[in-house]
Amino acid sequence: MTDEWTAGVVTDAGGGDLPTVEDWRPVPVPRYPAAFVDADGPIAYRTTFADPRVDAAERAVLEIGGTDGPAEVWLNGSRLGASDVGFVPARFEFEPRPENELLVVCERPDAFAGIRGTDEVPDRLAVPGIRRGVAVESRPRTFLREFDVRPRLGPASESDGETDGDAPSAANATADGAGAAIDVTLEVDAGAAVDDAVTLSLRPEGFRGGAAMERVPVQAEAGERTTVSRTLSVREPSLWWPREYGPQDRYTVRAKLEGDTLERTVGLRHVERDGDGLLVNGRRVRARGFTRLPGGDPRADVDRAVDANATLLRARGHVPPRSFYEACDEAGLLVWQDLPACGSDLPIDRGIELTTALAETYGRYPSLAMYGVQDRPTDPYAEPVGKGLLARFAVRYRAWRTSVDREPADAVAERLPDDLPIVPVAGPPGTDADAAHLFPGWRYLAAADTDWLLETYPSLGEVVGRFGAGSLAADDADPATVPGLEPALLADGADVEGSQREQARILKTVAETLRRRDCGVLAASTLRDPAPGGGMGVYAADGEPKRAAEAIAQSYEPVQAALDGPPTPGTVGITLCNDRNEALETTVGWRAGDETAVTTVDVGPLETTSAGTARIPADAERVVLEVAVDDRTVRNRYYL
Incomplete structure (x- = not known):
């Protein structure tokens, strides 16, 4: 789609007819047009684009990536549809002309403006607008209109947070060791009668793991939409972990029907919360x-x-x-x-x-x-x-x-x-x-x-x-x-x-x-x-x-020594914080002016422990704490 857009304040909503704008100005999309900060009323965004199809038998689809509030979409002078939830992409099929004029009318939300409705962000972020771009594409006569994938992992097992340091296996992260699955739902839009099968494939992204492929029968009459579902089992699943706690392993699910293909990438993980914070895949983080x-x-x-x-x-x-x-x-x-x-x-x-x-x-x-x-x-x-x-x-x-x-x-x-x-x-x-x-x-x-x-x-x-x-x-x-x-x-x-x-x-x-x-x-x-x-x-x-x-x-260093109080002359305690899932035996040192000391400290996984005290002289300008972690020295600096 062209990058050339104009926008203007709607002066007449039209009452069912095309809204009226008296003054059009060039604007970037998706951006926050500061020119309309003080505008009272909806903002209309206008552009033109050519027929995206190569073959007249293909079908044209428009996607509005997202707005902040309600939006109304007009194409070639006719109302194409509306979007009521701005962060959900809105898709419309249309009959294109060789040249097409698109009008997207954006309004401020009546409620749920969120942070944009406060004085904590600039006013320009509250201007009604297209936040996530617009795409026009050509799709086959029969195509996959919707493609939803939902990973499913058994509830995390009970864990006290202790580990030998290795990322836990998927079997340890499910309640019954039964592994994982991905639920797939497809909506097929049949432009012509179809008696075929959707090919579903599962592949790991960036790691070695089990792949899978299945064919799901699809039957539909011309002009009909039908939904098919299938659950893909994941053998020996590999889990997604937060950084510092394990790899970010994910899977890509691919659906193919005749000439149409869509992909979605998902990860397998389980998150819960107790009185001490979050557990991911049964382990404390x-x-x-x-x-x-x-x-x-x-x-x-x-x-x-x-x-x-x-x-x-x-x-x-x-x-x-x-x-x-x-x-x-x-x-x-x-x-x-x-x-x-x-x-x-x-x-x-x-x-x-x-x-x-x-x-x-x-x-x-x-x-x-x-x-x-x-x-x-x-x-x-x-x-x-x-x-x-x-x-x-x-x-x-x-x-x-x-x-x-x-x-x-x-x-x-x-x-x-x-x-x-x-x-x-x-x-x-x-x-x-x-x-x-x-x-x-x-x-x-x-x-x-x-x-x-x-x-x-x-x-x-x-x-x-x-x-x-x-x-x-x-x-x-x-x-x-x-x-x-x-x-x-x-x-x-x-x-x-x-x-x-x-x-x-x-x-x-x-x-x-x-x-x-x-x-x-x-x-x-x-x-x-x-x-x-x-x-x-x-x-x-x-x-x-x-x-x-x-x-x-x-x-925020995962393993860090911190002062227990303000860095002022005198004696101040030191605490060693360990956000890792493994116990650590290390040295903690401090330096303040000409004073310095080092001590050996043992700290358990996801625990804190005393690392002694620092004696800060009156003439010190700063205090530096040092912790030996793996093959590097982690420093924490305080200025008096």
Whole structure:
């Protein structure tokens, strides 16, 4: 399809006729057209394309990859159809002309705008638009209209998390050792009578394993659509694992009928949650990572998360494109997927509709590990709290007086598939949340008060959906205009260097406190700024790392030594954190000024243990901790 698009504000919806646009402007698709930020009403996108068919007997199919809200599709002046769930691709068959004019009318969602409906992202991300491209293709007279594959693995066996270090076999990850299967459903659109068979083949991707092939009979009259199903058994299945815990083995299922072929790639894995965090394929894993906001290149964001030693990305308040999931599958990143539901408004019926669509659209991706329903139903700390003893009283009082109606979130959560962990509510202390948003050092208290906060409210440390601080990314940035950045929370006279140094210190302190206290799931907020100038990201909007990127990458090392308190002169404890599934005997050393020491430490799999103390002299400028891991030295740096 051509890359030449124009767009304009709809001035007359048409009442069943072609909508009217008075002023057309060139725009890129898929992008966020800033020219329509202040537009009041639907936005129409227009392009032209040639007949995609080579043979007149073939059939033409149009796919709208995704929008943020409802969309209406017009072709050559006639209404072709509509899409009500923006993140689900909409497909339409049509009779093409030699030259065709396509019109896609996009509206803002009435509900479930998600993070795009807040001031945490720039206004341009809320402009109604085509987010995931448009494709026009030629298909055979008889073709595969729908192709759905669902991997099925038995429930994970009970495990205490101990292992000899080898990736466990698939037999150990199923309840009865019966292996695995892939359920395949095909919808055949018969342009002519068909009495044939669909050839289904299964092959491993990138590893040696069992393949399979079957033929499924298909019979249909001309003009008829028929659905066929088959279950493919996977002999000696190889599982998909999060990075650091095993390989990302996947399988490709291929369907072929006459001249039409489709493929889907899936992975076999089982995810569950208990009071200590996540178990994948029956084995304990530590999920540490970031929230991600819309905008930017999804694959580049996945690379940034891997560089920062993450094992988890939370798609907060939005549904990313399929390319995001494909990249996470390849990289071994777990995905915590939210509904686009931020704030107190949560219409139950529409929420159930979206949860069903979400599970059907993304359920086959092995990286999908958790669902989230409602993000921040209310915020008792919208007005920041200071530091010190009185601030602790203020935090407890605000948490005590806050109440949230959980019924809508719980009702929607009940309709999600029960094969994955579900987080009905994520929010600040006091919101009765299933996942906590913690902002000591930024919105309230000091970063070093995180220990006190978790001792006061132990449940807050089980699953943490957000923590962090903001910073500037450009010298000429006006903090008052940066989305998601509250100028009042920056230190007086803060500049780029100072704000980034403070952000790095806060993130490092909170992340390491959570790891020392065995938090099973934690996500820093956020991976990348959604707009230039600054924000809560550890990377700037253009992808350049801030100081916090290196700091949190050190804190997120799978095996890392961390200080038990602020790096100030005196004696400070050291804790060794081991996120690996094997026990480790190693040496931990520290250096501060002219002082240095080394000790030998034994730590169990997925455990923490004391590694002695560091004696920090008054004239020290920094403290460096070192851990010998395999054939390298892992360092953790603190600046006084």
